[in-house]
Amino acid sequence: MKIAIGSDHTAVDLKKEIIEFLNTKNNIEVIDLGPSSKERTDYPLYAHDVCTLIQQKQVDYGILICGTGVGMSIAANKHLGIRAVVCSDTFSAKASKQHNDSNVLCFGARVVGSELAKDIVDSFLNAEYEGGRHQKRVDMLDDYLIIK
Numbered sequence: 001m002k003i004a005i006g007s008d009h010t011a012v013d014l015k016k017e018i019i020e021f022l023n024t025k026n027n028i029e030v031i032d033l034g035p036s037s038k039e040r041t042d043y044p045l046y047a048h049d050v051c052t053l054i055q056q057k058q059v060d061y062g063i064l065i066c067g068t069g070v071g072m073s074i075a076a077n078k079h080l081g082i083r084a085v086v087c088s089d090t091f092s093a094k095a096s097k098q099h100n101d102s103n104v105l106c107f108g109a110r111v112v113g114s115e116l117a118k119d120i121v122d123s124f125l126n127a128e129y130e131g132g133r134h135q136k137r138v139d140m141l142d143d144y145l146i147i148k
């Protein structure tokens, strides 16, 4: 499984911890799209880079971390085919995958501690999309919810 990860300046340390955590798993390859320094930057840049790799099918999932996770999720959901969720609990992370086929997980470095963040990541990655009755609704997201 390939995962692209990005953050803004508020979440560089947590991103590093999450990368180290993912690197302990032998079936996961992580691509770090930055930033590497804590110099102030803009979360939409990193959301765009991560989502582009998913759209190009170069990675399976994305993880985006900013102060709250909110800006990252708003930016990510501007991309066709991206279903980003901001989660501060493990249940939502799991259910978002099962019901919404979420492909980008966002959380906030100012909201969750690193151990909870790791549990959220595990819940997201270990859950399977259930398809079935959910597929029609997931299709609707791309088919006619792009309103200009």
Ligand code: RB5
Pocket (backbone or CB within 6 Å): 008, 010, 043, 066, 067, 068, 069, 070, 071, 072
């Ligand atoms: C940066 O101050 C902060 O606005 C950003 O990290 C994020 O929380 C935005 O949603």
